[in-house]
Amino acid sequence: MFPKLLAEFIGTLWLVLGGCGSAVIAAAFPQLGIGLLGVSLAFGLTVLTAAYALGPVSGGHFNPAVSVGLWAGGRFPVANLLPYILAQVAGAIVGAALLYLIASGKAGFSLADGLASNGYGEHSPGKYNMVSGLVSEVVMTFMFLIVILGATHKRAPVGFAGVAIGLALTLIHLISIPVTNTSVNPARSTGPAIMVGGWALQQLWLFWLAPMLGAALAGFTYKALLESESAESPPITGRMEIAG
Numbered sequence: 001m002f003p004k005l006l007a008e009f010i011g012t013l014w015l016v017l018g019g020c021g022s023a024v025i026a027a028a029f030p031q032l033g034i035g036l037l038g039v040s041l042a043f044g045l046t047v048l049t050a051a052y053a054l055g056p057v058s059g060g061h062f063n064p065a066v067s068v069g070l071w072a073g074g075r076f077p078v079a080n081l082l083p084y085i086l087a088q089v090a091g092a093i094v095g096a097a098l099l100y101l102i103a104s105g106k107a108g109f110s111l112a113d114g115l116a117s118n119g120y121g122e123h124s125p126g127k128y129n130m131v132s133g134l135v136s137e138v139v140m141t142f143m144f145l146i147v148i149l150g151a152t153h154k155r156a157p158v159g160f161a162g163v164a165i166g167l168a169l170t171l172i173h174l175i176s177i178p179v180t181n182t183s184v185n186p187a188r189s190t191g192p193a194i195m196v197g198g199w200a201l202q203q204l205w206l207f208w209l210a211p212m213l214g215a216a217l218a219g220f221t222y223k224a225l226l227e228s229e230s231a232e233s234p235p236i237t238g239r240m241e242i243a244g
Contacts, residue, residue, distance in 0.1 A: 001083065007058035008084055009091035011050040015062050016095030016191045018046035020116035023181075024103050040173035043182070048166025055162065063185040064088055065211035069145035072219025073227070075152075088187040096191030117192040117200040118183040118207045126178035134210050136179040140172045141214030142221075144184050149222040183207040184214075 022042035026034045034042070051060040059076070061067045064085040070076035096115065103109050114123070120133035128136075144165075150156065151164040169184075176182045183189045189207035193200035 001080075004058040004080075005083055005087040007054040008061060008087040009094075011054045011058070011060060011062040012088040012091030012187050013095035013098070014050050015043070015046045015185070016092045016188055017099055019043035019188070020096065020192055021099050021102070023116040024099060024113075036174070036177055039177065040170045043173050044166040044168075044170030047169050048162050051162035051165060058084075060162070062088060062091075062187075063211075064187055064208075065141050065185060065215035066145065066148060068212055069141075069148065069215030069219040072216045073145075073149050073223045074219075075149070085187075089190055092187035092191030093194055094191075096195045099192075100195050111196050114181075114200065115192040115195050116181060117196050118181045118189045119200065119203050120180060120206060123199055123203060124179060125181055128179045130206065133180045134206060136176045137183055137207065137210030138214040138217075140176050140182070141184045141211040142218045144168055144172055145215045145218030146222060146226075149218065149227070153227070180207070184211050186211055 019039070019042050022034060023039045026042075027036075027039050047060075047062065050062055054060055054062075059070075061070070061084060067076060067081055067084045067088070071078055071081055100111070100115060103115070117123070120128060120130045124133060147168040148161075148165055151161040172184055173182045176184075186208040189204060193204045193207075
């Protein structure tokens with residue numbers, strides 16, 4: 001179990017350092033800032049690279065919502081949920097602490113800027129309210145888990161799951177950064193929130209509730225409707241020859 005938990009710790013650390021780090025350090029860098037598109041790609045690339053590097057060890061969750069969604073989908077044992085989630089949260093906290101250590105080396109740095117924390121209302125990049133944030137996080141996490149469950153299905157092309165999952169996370173960030181700064185990952189939200197404190201911790205509940213709800217709904221939906229016995233026949237692709 002220890003190698004699995006260490007892989008989840010390192011992978012989640014990398015996600016926070018790479019994804020949130022791109023937002024804090026590089027997004028608005030003078031003249032060469034990577035902007036929203038670059039930050040979205042950074043989050044997708046962290047998951048893609050970690051999935052191939054560490055996925056063979058732990059399955060490559062790096063996200064409590066993914067672990068819950070895989071459990072709901074019948075792909076992950078409930079006994080491993082708590083250890084995985086604790087390892088992921090620990091990795092996120094260390095990743096956020098490393099990001100703070102690096103970013104604070106620049107004159108004028110302030111935690112008041114949020115360290116890429118997630119938020120709604122006044123703390124939403126686009127000033128979206130709590131309802132918008134809740135709906136966005138539930139729906140985006142739901143679709144993220146649908147992609148994960150489908151890309152790792154036994155009939156999916158072997159070896160390409162990491163690409164689909166990384167691109168899905170990129171797309172999710174392109175859509176929802178203006179709404180909540182994009183979480184879909186309670187651990188990713190927790191690390192920066194602990195560093196920032198105050199409003200970030202006060203709003204953290206939404207970024208646990210919504211992703212967990214969306215992931216569980218996706219897992220149960222996929223298992224019941226998309227992976228049921230009635231869906232076991234080979235998929236229809238292209239033309240069919242109809243007898244008679």
